[in-house]
Amino acid sequence: MDIQRLKGLRGCGGAGFPVHIKWQAVADEATLEGGKVIVCNADEGEPGTLKDGWLLNEQPRRVLLGMQRAAAMVGAVRAYVYLRPEYTEQLRHLQGAISNLVEDGFLSPGSGAMWNGAGFPGREVHRPDYPLPPAAMPQIAPAAATGLPLRLDIVLGGGAYICGEETALLESMEGRRPQPRHKPPYPTQSGLWGLPTLMNNVETFWWAERILSGEVDTPGSHRLYSLSGDVERPGVYEAPVGITASDLISQFGGGVVNREQISCWIPGGAASGVLPPSCLDTELSPEGLKEVGTSLGTAGVVVYAKPTQPVEVAAEIMQFFADESCSQCTPCRLGNRAFSDWISGVHDWPESAVTERWLEAMELGSICGLGFTAPLVVRQMQRWFSEAVV
Amino acid sequence: MSHDKITFNLDGEDMQVDAGTSLLDACRSKGAQVPTLCHEDRLEPFGGCRMCLVELDGAPRPVPACKTNASEGMVVRSASESLERVRGTIAEMFMAEHRPSQGGRPNAMEKVAKRFDLGAPPIQFPKRTEYHDHNRFIGFDTDACILCNRCVRYCDEIMQVTALEHFGQGPDAIVQPTDGLSFLDTSCELCGGCVSSCPTGALYEKQAQGIEESSCETTRTVCTFCGVGCVIDLNTKDGNVVKVTAEEGVGPNDGHLCTKGRFAWQFIHHEDRLSEPLVRGDDGELHAVSWEEAYARVVEGLSKVKQEHGADSIGFLASSRCTNEDVYALQKLARSVIGTNNVHSCAAT
Amino acid sequence: MTNSIAEIEDTDCLFVIGSNTTEAHPVLALRMKKAMRRGAKLIVADPRRTWLAQRADIHLQLKPGTDIPLVNAMAHVILKEGLQAQDYIHNLTENYEAFAKAVGEWPPERAAEICGVEAEDIRKAARAYATTDRSGIYYTLGITEHVCGVDNVRTLSNLALATGHLGREAVGVNPLRGQNNVQGCNDMGNNPVYLPGYQLVAEEENRARFEKAWGTPLSAEPGLRLDQMMDRMHTGELRAFYVMGEDPLISEPNLAHVEEGFDKVDFVVSQDIFLNETSRRHADVVLPATCFAEKDGTFTNSERRVQRVRKAVEAPGSARPDLEIITEIAKRLGAQWLPADPQAYWDEVADLMPKFFGIRYDRIEETGLQWPCPDRDHPGSKFLHEGAPIRGKGVFYGVDHVPPWEEPDEEYPFLLTTGRTLYHYNAATQTARSDGLVDKQESNFIEIAPADARDLGVSDGMLVQVESRRGQVDALAVVTDRLSPGVMWMPMHFSAARANVLTGDGRDSEVGTPEYKVTAVRLATHGH
Structure with a gap:
């Protein structure tokens, strides 16, 4: 029943999956030895997105309470926050909130243990010297069937973009190279250590808490927008889903110096691609952005003023994807690399039939969202800035 | 291990396989040609190269046949124009990076490139x-x-x-x-x-x-x-x-x-291998001789000891490194020709 | 092995005792690794913390030479806790009472003290072994190279009989053979008491069969074991020695004693592919033989599988196949033998061995066959003792502890045990000729526990002198926590530092296998 109250809320990590369906799926799974698991994905890595970090600084208790409610509703007995390792301030706030919740009886004593998730060998990650991931599922004190009090620990991320992909995140937590798993099975069926796992983004748990506590009664009506780039007041703003970018910029961001100077903008994090100024009056909603070929993603709005060229922005994004590809599957590893080189002019573009085939191979052949959504950046360039690409 | 049978449709034909059979194995058993590079039967399926993608009804995009098990009611196509194009393009991606080694070693990558008739990569x-x-x-x-x-x-x-x-x-x-x-x-x-x-x-x-x-x-x-x-x-x-x-x-x-x-x-x-019979001379050193001389010396030595001290004063030691036929012959020599059961090997286990 | 190598991966509890499988039988160990990956339990009894021991659910790090107390105590726990296979014992075994009585005297606490392990670990190991349906025992020279080698094996056989872990797939008592054809060499009658096919030479009807086939009368007098031959060299009773493919002057224990013996022998023939210590110092005639790549024939592996060996290259110079050399000598000694064709000789011996009768070259072209294989349609035997032990009833033995021949004392305070490494093989005549392997392991070394190293003032990489009552060798110190204090370990591969200069005269009283595994030694740092 309670889970249905979340209807309307969509995941805020980028993919926008209906939250109540995911929670129900985990609730419906049988409980294995070891119990069910809640994971809060706090590995905020999407360029142009900063709302999770802001939330963890400002309202960590509410995020944790959202996790705690989720655990009670799906029957989970252990929970983890997988935190971006650069978020040292957030870590402090989280730890404080955890010890308060332990005192208040919401979390079990001992909560707040730490370990470092695995990253890519060869990539330096700056983080405190916490233990390596456990070789096997750690034992926790037997919990009541309700999952109360919940055991909640923190894992510091592996320091790579792909660690934010839910199954790569699980691999990192288990101590392996953070490469996405093949789905199915989905984490809801077989996640951390093979247990049914409910994973949501920081903001999602925050909204869930606000909805379930009765503070918000229109799930999904608002989002936290990360507004950055060439605006007067960059920051994180709660605003309605469906607000136009123009309004967001003017009402919340204090406006751009000169609207005629906008070169291009990003609606929902780097993976949502680059749009022209002509689209600034598009509604920032799944439906509105679909019309212009993209999605709301993480609701990370980035505004670029001239003289920055759209192709420079796109090249930077493709370079980022190429560098951050986990290198497990070929289309993502080599496709992103090629488009990065082509779009930045390191190599000459081949004929359009070839780029079309390569985009198709990435879209159909990649293992995870990094590989199969990266072509969107190229396709948006082809649609809106065709003079700059092939 | 379950012995349940699964029925699914592959390339338009219903097919029955054991539960847990991968689509790749099912394709192979039916003779469907699905290219692979990262797959090896002795290893757990990896699904990284993406050459074995097949189409699965209801899936948002093709799935790797190596990493997907057949399940009841699945409808799978191992070949289509789109699959051929995607696989060929992925092979082309590989060839943008791969530089075949010189040295005569078999190269599955080159074979795949040939199979898709690839020209110079873009x-x-x-x-x-x-x-x-x-x-x-x-x-x-x-x-x-x-x-x-x-x-x-x-x-x-x-x-x-x-x-x-x-x-x-x-x-x-x-x-x-x-x-x-x-x-x-x-x-x-x-x-x-x-x-x-x-x-x-x-x-x-x-x-x-x-x-x-x-x-x-x-x-x-x-x-x-x-x-x-x-x-x-x-x-x-x-x-x-x-x-x-x-x-x-x-x-x-x-x-x-x-x-x-x-x-x-x-x-x-190795150059240290013995290549000629050697016989110890009066000088105490070993000298190369012909086989006939060596055999004569063996026969003379064994016969003399047997004559003077009896067959049981001769011992034979066989090696566990020789063939069955070699060691059979040695004990037969000891028993039936010399006449002693003094034959053993370094058999400790 | 009672069971097959491939079955190991289906085993759910592996009891590995006296076997450093990943180094001595690396490819067989892959099956163990596969079972472990599947979740099989692993119990390792070894004085060293080997690769397997490090990954074992239970590592029983026993003192060398205390296997009987350990295994008896496991049996004690099994009986005490009622974990035995009552029906199997009742229907298919005999002499149970003697066994029960013997192990009754070995509660885990008593064994724990002697073995230097935790009593609770013995209990856990016993329970894991007994209560898992597919439990197999795997052992090698760590069990057999003791004064009580035969008794050690009997305790393991007791364990399998008591739990009924025999006569099925993925169970059994499985000695892992050290050399490519140890099994075949035994099968073929290279034994003073057995004719080919384990037929006692003392029994007249056996002799009669061979006499008829060979066309000559045979001696009924059991012959001498290798250790007895070595002794009779000293007494002048053994005057000629024919050695094919062996180097006793590196492989036998107490080498100084062996050397003296050889000095007294009138006539020595060495047939080999390289000059070795024995031929260089003592052979009157050295006959150059072919190696495995240069001849046809068969080898029989640990799982009793007879497999085809095929000629791939020509031998160097005028080297000849062993079979041809022996045939030529027999001919010159007046015997009427078949020409030296391996297949003809195999047929000759297979005709004489009922358990091998069905194995013929035409059947093993593709895949080898496992004996027993009594007729030409028989598929071979994956495992032995199906339904019931081969001899009808399995015999229990009451076995008591036999201390090693030599134990550490004040003068020689450390217990040295020896073994093989991954990178070399036996006397290293072959592996020392592979530069790539020598890169990995160049010379002799001795493993020393950190506490002992500290006490002795020895540091890692230091050259030390290892002395026993019989001799001394040099070795580089490797300080490692693989060993418990008081125990040291040395490989037996290096001709420049022969470990067997140190080893003693202890031998199994029944089969004469030397006690390579326990020697009392002391250490001196070099130049002092």
């Missing part, structure tokens, strides 16, 4: 850093590596020594001995399993470098070291052993070998 990525190592067995041509991870997985799953790693990510991703050390300084046991699992010849046997594999003859025999009895193929060229290989699915070893079995064959052609 982009050529820069060469990788060369890898030099002073171990004498295993060489690594980094530019031929396609990151299929077969070697890494062999080392993890089968040898379980984790002496190779998939290092880094993105364009810098490479396979290397763990921590970038020499093969001699990691937990590597120099079994060469990585070489045997490499589809492109990127990992290769230094001892056989430059020898065209197709020009070798092979003779199937049994390893001469421990008592496991690994079935091996001696690869010979111009009358010399140049390499030892083993075939998957054959013998107690199922295609696996250890460092001795795979690499330690130099003794066969």
Whole structure:
């Protein structure tokens, strides 16, 4: 029943999956030895997105309470926050909130243990010297069937973009190279250590808490927008889903110096691609952005003023994807690399039939969202800035 | 292990397989040609190369046949225009990076490229850093590596020594001995399993470098070291052993070998090998003689002792390294010709 | 092995005792690794923390030479806790009472004290072994190379009989043979008491069969074991010695004593592929033989599988196959033998051995066959003792502890045990000729526990002198926590530092296998 109250809320990590369906799926799974698991994905890595970090600084208790409610509703007995390792301030706030919740009886004593998730060998990650991931599922004190009090620990991320992909995140937590798993099975069926796992983004748990506590009664009506780039007041703003970018910029961001100077903008994090100024009056909603070929993603709005060229922005994004590809599957590893080189002019573009085939191979052949959504950046360039690409 | 049967539809025909059968195995059993690069039957499915993508009704995009098990009611197509195009494009991506090694090693990557009739790739990525190592067995041509991870997985799953790693990510991703050390300084046991699992010849046997594999003859025999009895193929060229290989699915070893079995064959052609009979002269030194002289000396020596001290004053020691026929003959010599049961071997187990 | 190598991967509890499988039988160990990956339990009894021991669920790090107390105590736990296979014992075994009585005297606490392990670990190991349906025992020279080698094996056989872990797939008592054809060499009657096919030479009807086939009368007098031959060299009773493919001057224990013996022998023939210590110093005639790559024939592996060996290259110079050499000598000594064709000789011996009768070259072209294989349609035997032990009833033995021949004392305070490494093989005549292997392991070394090293002032990499009552060798110190204090370990491969200069005269009283595994030694740092 309670889970249905979340209807309307969509995941805020980028993919926008209906939250109540995911929670129900985990609730419906049988409980294995070891119990069910809640994971809060706090590995905020999407360029142009900063709302999770802001939330963890400002309202960590509410995020944790959202996790705690989720655990009670799906029957989970252990929970983890997988935190971006650069978020040292957030870590402090989280730890404080955890010890308060332990005192208040919401979390079990001992909560707040730490370990470092695995990253890519060869990539330096700056983080405190916490233990390596456990070789096997750690034992926790037997919990009541309700999952109360919940055991909640923190894992510091592996320091790579792909660690934010839910199954790569699980691999990192288990101590392996953070490469996405093949789905199915989905984490809801077989996640951390093979247990049914409910994973949501920081903001999602925050909204869930606000909805379930009765503070918000229109799930999904608002989002936290990360507004950055060439605006007067960059920051994180709660605003309605469906607000136009123009309004967001003017009402919340204090406006751009000169609207005629906008070169291009990003609606929902780097993976949502680059749009022209002509689209600034598009509604920032799944439906509105679909019309212009993209999605709301993480609701990370980035505004670029001239003289920055759209192709420079796109090249930077493709370079980022190429560098951050986990290198497990070929289309993502080599496709992103090629488009990065082509779009930045390191190599000459081949004929359009070839780029079309390569985009198709990435879209159909990649293992995870990094590989199969990266072509969107190229396709948006082809649609809106065709003079700059092939 | 379940023996339940699954019925699903492959390429328009209903097909029954055991539960747990991968779509790849199902395709193969039906004769459907699905290309693979990262797959090896002895290893757990990986699904990284994406060559074996097949279409599955209801799935948002094609699925890797190696990593997807057949399930009841599935409708699968192993070939279509789109699949052919996607697989061909992925092969083209590989060829933008892969530089075939010289040295006559079979290269599955080149075969796949040929199968898709690929021309020059639309982009050529820069060469990788060369890898030099002073171990004498295993060489690594980094530019031929396609990151299929077969070697890494062999080392993890089968040898379980984790002496190779998939290092880094993105364009810098490479396979290397763990921590970038020499093969001699990691937990590597120099079994060469990585070489045997490499589809492109990127990992290769230094001892056989430059020898065209197709020009070798092979003779199937049994390893001469421990008592496991690994079935091996001696690869010979111009009358010399140049390499030892083993075939998957054959013998107690199922295609696996250890460092001795795979690499330690130099003794066969070693200059220290005895090539002529020797007889100790009055000077106390051993001198080369003809076989006739040697045989005469043996017969004379044995006969004399037997005559003077009896058959039981002669002892025979057989080696557990010789063939059954050799050692049978030796004990027969002792028992039926000399007339003594004084025959033993170093049999401790 | 009672069972097959491939079955190991289906075993759910592996009891590995006295076997450093990943180094001595690396490819067989892959099956163990596969079972472990599947979740099989692993119990390792070994004085060293070997690769397997490090990954074992239970590592029983026993003092060398205390296997009987350990295994008896496991049996004690099994009986005490009622974990035995009552029906199997009742229907298919005999002499149970003697066994029960013997192990009754070995509660885990008593064994724990002697073995230097935790009593609770013995209990855990016993329970794991007994209560897992597919439990197999795997052992090698760590069990047999003791004064009580035969008794050690009997305790293991007791364990399998008591739990009924015999006569099925993925169970059994499985000695892993050290050399490519140890099994075949035994099968073929290279034994002073057995004719080919384990037929006692003392029994007249056996002799009669061979006499008829060979066309000559045979001696009924059991012959001498190798250790007895070595002794009779000293007494002048053994005057000629024919050695084929062996180097007793590196492989036998107490080498100084062996050397003296050889000095007294009138006539020595060495047939080999290399000059070795024995031929260089003592042979009157050295006959150059072919190696495995240069001849046809068969080897029989640990799982009793007879497999084809095939000629791939020509032998160097005028070297000849062993079979041909022996045939030529027999001919010159007046015997009428078949020409030296391996297949003809195999047929000759297979005709004489009922258990091998069905194995013929034409049947093993593709895949070898496992004996027993009594007729030409028989598929061979994956495992032995199906339904019931081969001899009808399995015999229990009451076995008591036999201390090693030599134990550490004040003068020689450390217990040295010896073994093989991955990178070399036996006397290293072959592996030392592989530069790539020598890179990995160049010379002799001795493993020393950190506490002992500290006490002795020895550091890692230091050259030390290892002395026993019989001799001394040099070795580089390897300080490692693989060993418990008081125990040291040395490989037996290096001709420049022969470990067997140190080993003593202890031998199994029944089969004469030397006690390579226990020697009392002391250490001196070099030059002092």
